[in-house]
Amino acid sequence: MxxxxxxxxWFFGLTxxxxxxxxxxxVLVTYNLIRVLIGLEIxxxxxxxxxxxxxxMTKHVALVQxxxxxxxxxxxxxxxxxxxxxxxxxxKNDSLDARRIRNLKG
Amino acid sequence: MTxxxxxxxxxxxxxxxxxxxxxxxxxxxxxLAFTSAVLSMIIFRLNSPVAAVFELSVCTGLISVLFISxxxxxxPRTRDEKLQHTKERLRKFWYLPFILxxxxxxxxxxxxxxxxxxxxxxTETDVRxxxxxxxxxxxxxxIIVLLVGVFGVVILFKEKKK
Numbered sequence: 224m225x226x227x228x229x230x231x232x233w234f235f236g237l238t239x240x241x242x243x244x245x246x247x248x249x250v251l252v253t254y255n256l257i258r259v260l261i262g263l264e265i266x267x268x269x270x271x272x273x274x275x276x277x278x279x280m281t282k283h284v285a286l287v288q289x290x291x292x293x294x295x296x297x298x299x300x301x302x303x304x305x306x307x308x309x310x311x312x313x314x315k316n317d318s319l320d321a322r323r324i325r326n327l328k329g
Numbered sequence: 330m331t332x333x334x335x336x337x338x339x340x341x342x343x344x345x346x347x348x349x350x351x352x353x354x355x356x357x358x359x360x361l362a363f364t365s366a367v368l369s370m371i372i373f374r375l376n377s378p379v380a381a382v383f384e385l386s387v388c389t390g391l392i393s394v395l396f397i398s399x400x401x402x403x404x405p406r407t408r409d410e411k412l413q414h415t416k417e418r419l420r421k422f423w424y425l426p427f428i429l430x431x432x433x434x435x436x437x438x439x440x441x442x443x444x445x446x447x448x449x450x451x452t453e454t455d456v457r458x459x460x461x462x463x464x465x466x467x468x469x470x471x472i473i474v475l476l477v478g479v480f481g482v483v484i485l486f487k488e489k490k491k
Contacts, residue, residue, distance in 0.1 A: 233437075234334075234335070234338065235338065237433060237436055237437065238338045238341060238342055240432070240436060241342050241345075241429055241432070241433065242341070242342065242345050244428065244429065244432065245342075245345045245346060245349055245425070245429070246345070248349070248424075248425055248428070249349045252421045252422070253421075255354070257354060257396065257399060257400060257403070258354070258357070260396070261348060261349075261357060261358070261361055261396070262349070264361055264388075264392065265345050265348065265349070265361070265364070268345070268364065268365065268368050268388075271368065271372070271380075271384065272341075272368060272371065272372075275371075275372050275375050275377050275380060276375065278375075278377065279375040279376060279377070282450065282451055283451045284375075284376050284377055284451070284454070284456075285451060285453055285454050285455060285456040285458075285459040286451065286453075286459055286463070286464075287377065287380070288377045288379045288380040288456040288459075289456055289459045289460040289463075289464045289467065290464075290467075291372075291377065291380035291383065291384075292379065292380060292383050292460065293464075293467045293470070293471055295380075295383045295384060295387050295388065296387075296471045296474065296475065297471075297474055298387075298388070298392075299387050299388075299391060299392060299478075300474050300475060300477065300478035301478075302392050302395060302396075303395060303478055303481075303482060304477075304478055304481040304482060304485070306395055306396075306399045307481065307482050307485035307486060308485065309399065310399060310402060310403075310485075311485055313402075313403050317404070319403055
């Protein structure tokens with residue numbers, strides 16, 4: 224791998240790591256369920272960027288684009304169903320705070 | 330790598346950070362949409378226009394609309410809850426910029442001598458042909474996931490019979 228492309232990967236890789244850390248931190252410290260989903264979105268964005276950069280560097284752009292399309296479809300479905308669950312929980316508990324959801328507690 | 334790429338990457342991290350740090354949930358959702366838009370610009374610059382269009386239309390458009398409509402369906406906090414929440418946020422989030430700056434400095438100092446093995450060169454360069462011929466099982470998976478999502482939403486919002 225030539226030095227120039229490695230520097231490029233390093234720059235993008237640093238951004239990917241930062242995005243991942245931001246998303247993970249948000250998921251870990253917040254109790255609001257919508258904010259948890261937003262954190263999850265940021266993590267998925269980090270993964271998307273990593274895939275695209277890897278495809279660009281290895282010159283497998285077409286393959287990576289198909290993978291990214293699949294990832295985006297799964298992400299959209301996941302968020303839709305998760306929002307449905309969050310709205311259902313809000314209807315039952317009148318709150319989006321994860322600490323107040325005790326219905327599943329054995 | 331041009332100056333524009335570096336600017337877009339910095340903008341991406343800043344907008345993600347703004348998404349996390351903004352107090353208002355609605356503004357946080359809008360900042361997430363902006364993050365997606367910046368990411369789609371970066372993807373476009375990395376020679377992946379189809380993925381960029383998907384990112385722009387689905388993530389910036391559809392998912393942001395979903396988030397904003399969900400936020401409008403839920404009740405806002407009371408004044409006391411807002412005060413309490415602000416104090417908690419300050420306590421929780423002061424670490425984050427610190428972690429990012431220190432982590433970034435440490436990572437940028439690591440010796441860059443790792444070498445990755447390159448895979449075989451790409452045989453097909455058209456994304457449509459790759460998706461329909463090479464990755465046709467992915468399409469089947471996408472259809473199944475979409476159906477699961479549709480049935481999941483139908484079951485979640487099914488009204489009980491009286």
